[in-house]
Amino acid sequence: MARYILNRILLMIPTLIFISFVVFVIIQLPPGDYLESYISELQSHGESIDMAEIERLRAQYGLDQPFLLQYVTWASGMLVGDFGYSFEYGLPVTDVVGDRLFLTVIISIFTIIFTWMIAFPIGMYTATHQYSWGDYGLTLLGFLGLATPNFLLALVMLYFANVTFGTSIGGLMDAEYINQPWSWGKVVSVLEHLWIPVVVIGTSGTAAMIRRLRANLLDELDKPYVTTGRAKGVPPFKLLVKYPLRVSLNFFVADIGSMLPSIISGAEIVAVVLSLPTTGPILIAALQSQDMYLAGSFLMFLALLTVIGVLISDLALALLDPRIRLQGEGAR
Incomplete structure (x- = not known):
């Protein structure tokens, strides 16, 4: 190793x-x-x-x-x-990135947590209750999430947040905290605004992940080792979590290679619509204005995170799935 x-x-x-x-x-x-x-x-x-x-x-x-x-x-x-x-x-370039990179990382981490918290239980439910009314209803919601453009959902969420909760439209904090040092009030303001981009950015990813987890679980649930586990009297939930779910997580782990770069790039169109002070709009502007060193630095950040993410996913897959080995043993 x-x-x-x-x-x-x-x-x-x-x-x-x-x-x-x-x-x-x-x-x-x-x-x-x-x-x-x-x-x-x-x-x-x-x-x-x-x-x-x-x-x-x-x-x-x-x-x-x-x-x-x-x-x-x-x-x-x-x-x-x-x-x-x-x-x-x-x-x-380091001064330009500054807080924007920090805020982008915060949004991305919360989006990943939101996506996994929603996708895991729904994907497990739809796979174990195939062709039930719950399966059909959640599948319909998943297709709606995939079909709804993020920028359209962002506009709807902006209106809903302003009318229902009185949250100021656009940005990631109240205007009084912009360009101000971090304080408890600024943290609270960010948390008040954070849920909007998290829901908007995470919706399409959650819907796609539910479909993939459901398909992988359905494939595993029909295999002989699951039937053997049921015959031995293993409790259904324990059997689901210990074996089929573990194998179905391979694609989650494999996605780390693409997930880490998204922390830097973010959802550019959503960031523009929501006026988010993240790195996405800066990257677009740098490419348009030929701000070569700023654009090049962003692209190198993405490349570095990609190669690190691929390494992490390879190691995690080897630990998660005993069928995967980092060194071949075919010579024996």
């Missing part, structure tokens, strides 16, 4: 180096750079342009250097925690 983990970690190094190069190529593909986009924006508004200042900024941030030198400067800076400078915000 230790040797396997060490080999995987060592393999992550060239993988991330290759991904960083690909990311840098992608963010450099559009013609021009942020300063050229900035010049075009000023010209469209009829404002004067100080070309000497533009050239000074280009030299200051290395935009006049060759492509490979720019890449090496950016990649080597990330190794010491310097992710570059955001031209759009006029701040280092």
Whole structure:
């Protein structure tokens, strides 16, 4: 096990180096750079342009250097925690991300908990009560959750929250706490607003997870080892949890590789509709404005979380399912 983990970690190094190069190529593909986009924006508004200042900024941030030198400067800076400078915000990337990354992580964690708390009991019920009225009713709700666009549900929830509970529309906290240091009042305000994006973002994921868990459980419940367990008098709930449910959790664990990147990217469209101060809208804006270092840093965060998530899911699957082994034993 230790040797396997060490080999995987060592393999992550060239993988991330290759991904960083690909990311840098992608963010450099559009013609021009942020300063050229900035010049075009000023010209469209009829404002004067100080070309000497533009050239000074280009030299200051290395935009006049060759492509490979720019890449090496950016990649080597990330190794010491310097992710570059955001031209759009006029701040280092780490300062721009700041609280937004923290709030994105909070929303994502609560969304995952909400999704699992709803999906597990409903999926288990529908699988063990196949073709019952409860199965049909919950399946209908699941299809409605899959069919309803998140942005439409976000608008409905905004209206419902404002009319019923008086929660201010949009954002993740009351206006008085924006850009203020953390306090107990700010925490309470965030919790008051948090349930709206959690329900909106988690709805479609919950519906899809219910369908997958139900299908996996139905497949396992028809296998001979379950019949044998029933014949031996194992209590139904204990039999369900100890064996079929454990095997059916494989896809939950396998999803960790895609779940961790979602902590950074978030639900961008929902974040825009709800005016959430998360990382999703910043990533979209950075790509649109060619804020190369900010966009590249986000993409590298996603890549890092992806390779870490895949490693965690592989190890967890080996612990969860005895049929999975990290080292082959076929030579025996």
